[in-house]
Amino acid sequence: xxxxxxxxxxxxxxxxxxxxxxxxxxxxxxxxxxxxxxxxxxxxxxxxxxxxxxxxxxxxxxxxxxxxxxxxxxxx
Amino acid sequence: xxxxxxxxxxxxxxxxxxxxxxxxxxxxxxxxxxxxxxxxxxxxxxxxxxxxxxxxxxxxxxxxxxxxxxxxxxxxxxxxxxxxxxxxxxxxxxxxxxxxxxxxxxxxxxxxxxxxxxxxxxxxxxxxxxxxxxxxxxxxxxxxxxxxxxxxxxxxxxxxxxxxxxxxxxxxxxxxxxxxxxxxxxxxxxxxxxxxxxxxxxxxxxxxxxxxxxxxxxxxxxxxxxxxxxxxxxxxxxxxxxxxxxxxxxxxxxxxxxxxxxxxxxxxxxxxxxxxxxxxxxxxxxxxxxxxxxxxxxxxxxxxxxxxxxxxxxxxxxxxxxxxxxxxxxxxxxxxxxxxxxxxxxxxxxxxxxxxxxxxxxxxxxxxxxxxxxxxxxxxxxxxxxxxxxxxxxxxxxxxxxxxxxxxxxxxxxxxxxxxxxxxxxxxxxxxxxxxxxxxxxxxxxxxxxxxxxxxxxxxxxxxxxxxxxxxxxxxxxxxxxxxxxxxxxxxxxxxxxxxxxxxxxxxxxxxxxxxxxxxxxxxxxxxxxxxxxxxxxxxxxxxxxxxxxxxxxxxxxxxxxxxxxxxxxxxxxxxxxxxxxxxxxxxxxxxxxxxxxxxxxxxxxxxxxxxxxxxxxxxxxxxxxxxxxxxxxxxxxxxxxxxxxxxxxxxxxxxxxxxxxxxxxxxxxxxxxxxxxxxxxxxxxxxxxxxxxxxxxxxxxxxxxxxxxxxxxxxxxxxxxxxxxxxxxxxxxxxx
Numbered sequence: 001x002x003x004x005x006x007x008x009x010x011x012x013x014x015x016x017x018x019x020x021x022x023x024x025x026x027x028x029x030x031x032x033x034x035x036x037x038x039x040x041x042x043x044x045x046x047x048x049x050x051x052x053x054x055x056x057x058x059x060x061x062x063x064x065x066x067x068x069x070x071x072x073x074x075x076x
Numbered sequence: 077x078x079x080x081x082x083x084x085x086x087x088x089x090x091x092x093x094x095x096x097x098x099x100x101x102x103x104x105x106x107x108x109x110x111x112x113x114x115x116x117x118x119x120x121x122x123x124x125x126x127x128x129x130x131x132x133x134x135x136x137x138x139x140x141x142x143x144x145x146x147x148x149x150x151x152x153x154x155x156x157x158x159x160x161x162x163x164x165x166x167x168x169x170x171x172x173x174x175x176x177x178x179x180x181x182x183x184x185x186x187x188x189x190x191x192x193x194x195x196x197x198x199x200x201x202x203x204x205x206x207x208x209x210x211x212x213x214x215x216x217x218x219x220x221x222x223x224x225x226x227x228x229x230x231x232x233x234x235x236x237x238x239x240x241x242x243x244x245x246x247x248x249x250x251x252x253x254x255x256x257x258x259x260x261x262x263x264x265x266x267x268x269x270x271x272x273x274x275x276x277x278x279x280x281x282x283x284x285x286x287x288x289x290x291x292x293x294x295x296x297x298x299x300x301x302x303x304x305x306x307x308x309x310x311x312x313x314x315x316x317x318x319x320x321x322x323x324x325x326x327x328x329x330x331x332x333x334x335x336x337x338x339x340x341x342x343x344x345x346x347x348x349x350x351x352x353x354x355x356x357x358x359x360x361x362x363x364x365x366x367x368x369x370x371x372x373x374x375x376x377x378x379x380x381x382x383x384x385x386x387x388x389x390x391x392x393x394x395x396x397x398x399x400x401x402x403x404x405x406x407x408x409x410x411x412x413x414x415x416x417x418x419x420x421x422x423x424x425x426x427x428x429x430x431x432x433x434x435x436x437x438x439x440x441x442x443x444x445x446x447x448x449x450x451x452x453x454x455x456x457x458x459x460x461x462x463x464x465x466x467x468x469x470x471x472x473x474x475x476x477x478x479x480x481x482x483x484x485x486x487x488x489x490x491x492x493x494x495x496x497x498x499x500x501x502x503x504x505x506x507x508x509x510x511x512x513x514x515x516x517x518x519x520x521x522x523x524x525x526x527x528x529x530x531x532x533x534x535x536x537x538x539x540x541x542x543x544x545x546x547x548x549x550x551x552x553x554x555x556x557x558x559x560x561x562x563x564x565x566x567x568x569x570x571x572x573x574x575x576x577x578x579x580x581x582x583x584x585x586x587x588x589x590x591x592x593x594x595x596x597x598x599x600x601x602x603x604x605x606x607x608x609x610x611x612x613x614x615x616x617x618x619x620x621x622x623x624x625x626x627x628x629x630x631x632x633x634x635x636x637x638x639x640x641x642x643x644x645x646x647x648x649x650x651x652x653x654x655x656x657x658x659x660x661x662x663x664x665x666x667x668x669x670x671x672x673x674x675x676x677x678x679x680x681x682x683x684x685x686x687x688x689x690x691x692x693x694x695x696x697x698x699x700x701x702x703x704x705x706x707x708x709x710x711x712x713x714x715x716x717x718x719x720x721x722x723x724x725x726x727x728x729x730x731x732x733x734x735x736x737x738x739x740x741x742x743x744x745x746x747x748x749x750x751x752x753x754x755x756x757x758x759x760x761x762x763x764x765x766x767x768x769x770x771x772x773x774x775x776x777x778x779x780x781x782x783x784x785x786x787x788x789x790x791x792x793x794x795x796x797x798x799x800x801x802x803x804x805x806x807x808x809x810x811x812x813x
Binding site for chain 1: 140141143145176177179180183184292293325327328330331332335358361362365366367368370371456459460461463464465467571572573574575576
């Protein structure tokens with residue numbers, strides 16, 4: 001199973017599960033980032049962390065620590 | 077308060093232009109303050125809706141959800157539920173949404189619907205959707221949500237009249253937003269929570285309060301009940317299990333159901349163009365958040381900000397300085413018959429007020445740039461780029477701007493720490509910001525390096541030392557921040573989640589409004605404390621002001637001078653009749669010095685000199701150091717007075733430099749040997765680099781956090797400075813002798 005951390009920049013993926021252990025699960029959920037949401041990694045910070053994802057027409061920066069709790073399936 | 081005056085709350089996601097809308101609605105009729113007990117900015121303003129209704133508008137902090145995770149978000153929930161002291165429950169909510177991202181923005185609106193307060197929806201940034209070719213069927217949307225939906229473009233002031241009409245319509249018709257139909261497991265859980273709380277805490281929770289306890293991982297409402305996390309989670313298990321049985325993850329059930337609901341509310345409401353127009357933001361972002369170019373641009377921008385704060389503010393500060401001196405000179409003769417009052421007004425009051433105003437240029441310039449960085453959306457990118465560099469020692473990507481500007485002056489730097497939402501990182505930033513070598517330390521470095529290091533070791537060493545002095549504070553700030561983070565703050569750091577808002581062109585009006593607000597706030601709140609500080613220090617340097625000092629000093633002066641130049645005392649006295657003569661200037665300076673020695677400050681300095689003896693300081697340095705606690709640059713003038721040179725001395729003054737070189741210990745074991753040896757010079761500079769010798773900074777920290785932290789910062793920096801300068805002197809002496 002892949003997590004967001006396994007995605008490369010510009011990879012398109014769909015969320016399969018966000019673990020309850022993810023610190024920001026409720027914050028992401030309230031922004032609509034839920035299972036079945038499509039996302040793309042649009043930027044990686046200079047030291048590899050944090051990363052910016054694009055989902056539902058918005059860009060959100062999250063840390064690797066939280067991204068590893070978000071499972072995805074790559075698309076196309 | 078009449079019935080025709082409504083309380084209206086402005087609520088919305090961050091970065092939707094809510095504050096711009098607030099500014100357009102209220103114009104200049106707004107007040108800025110703080111919510112009781114928290115340093116979250118509270119903005120309220122008066123508006124007239126029509127002939128019949130007026131309103132008190134409150135601009136609540138931006139939030140994505142009622143599941144509050146930050147202090148700002150707590151305020152929103154507390155205000156909407158009437159749990160904050162002086163905020164009355166709103167009669168109406170204006171929910172400001174970003175028209176280009178309806179789905180996400182309406183989530184908050186759908187949570188607000190549960191409050192059952194009349195609501196209207198402002199579709200802001202309608203100019204942006206026009207450009208993107210998106211159209212929204214507001215008629216259909218209004219039908220589905222059941223409340224007025226109004227297009228606004230806050231940046232251009234469009235739609236405000238329509239918004240007012242809709243507000244009256246919604247209030248008079250008590251129009252509430254259609255709510256989602258919750259599954260049975262949720263409605264039942266909510267009523268069970270209500271009865272549990274009634275039993276346990278004897279409080280009747282409203283429907284929405286119980287709902288928030290059910291849904292939120294960290295509940296503000298449970299906190300206010302005193303319901304601890306462990307107990308609450310245990311009590312909620314049965315309800316969460318019930319929700320799980322219906323096939324929902326209880327942690328995100330609210331979002332899943334609301335987003336599904338909104339999906340049907342929005343179907344056929346939003347029409348996207350066939351071919352989506354690529355947002356300009358995307359291509360700009362590719363450059364600005366690039367691993368290499370992003371950093372290069374960031375460094376360039378920060379250099380520009382620093383240069384501007386440093387150089388633009390300079391001429392304005394000089395102007396304020398000369399204006400202060402001008403007023404002092406103009407006012408002084410008015411009190412010629414009352415020397416004590418004269419000194420109080422001129423050296424205490426006017427100097428104190430001048431000492432407040434001197435910070436204004438830097439504050440204004442810095443907040444102009446912060447306004448631009450925030451309103452364009454760049455600040456979020458800067459935080460993204462810098463997060464890793466700062467987060468490991470407990471700071472935050474947004475700590476960069478406050479720390480950098482602290483190199484010019486800690487006052488605007490500490491005020492700039494407001495941009496950091498994470499409370500822990502914000503406090504850490506505030507506490508280490510005064511360690512950055514501000515421009516007020518420069519005169520001290522220049523005086524000492526110019527007098528003692530440059531003549532012996534040359535320009536290269538001198539400039540290297542100057543650079544090292546600027547680096548010292550930063551180098552010490554890192555372990556200090558780490559230590560604070562580990563030992564001082566028990567709370568977990570706030571989660572990191574940062575939206576990268578679309579880029580905007582900032583509104584000049586809003587930029588100036590913010591500059592004005594910050595400047596006004598500084599002068600009115602921190603200003604009074606700074607003036608009070610400078611008057612206290614003035615009094616300590618002035619009193620007891622026994623006039624015997626003057627007669628005795630004069631008599632002694634006449635005697636010594638007569639002997640020195642082999643003239644009769646009568647000749648000296650005659651010379652002294654002429655106020656402009658060399659002798660009388662020298663005498664006046666000697667008297668000023670004697671007064672300081674006799675003042676309370678002088679006595680305290682002599683008494684506590686042993687404390688500073690391990691750092692190599694004599695009583696003169698000690699007095700200079702004590703008197704420069706309100707503002708460190710004062711040391712130069714104080715040393716000037718103590719060394720009989722008058723108060724007009726500056727750091728380039730050859731007189732002061734040469735007299736310091738000649739200074740020797742008057743008594744004690746080192747009698748006759750020079751005071752200012754290299755270890756002593758280094759020790760003084762280290763002390764100034766690390767000590768909190770700035771009353772203005774202390775009062776700004778108190779204002780931005782509280783007096784507890786202000787006192788703490790003062791104590792820790794003073795101790796740190798003492799330890800470091802003692803270490804520097806002892807090690808230096810061991811090496812050099």
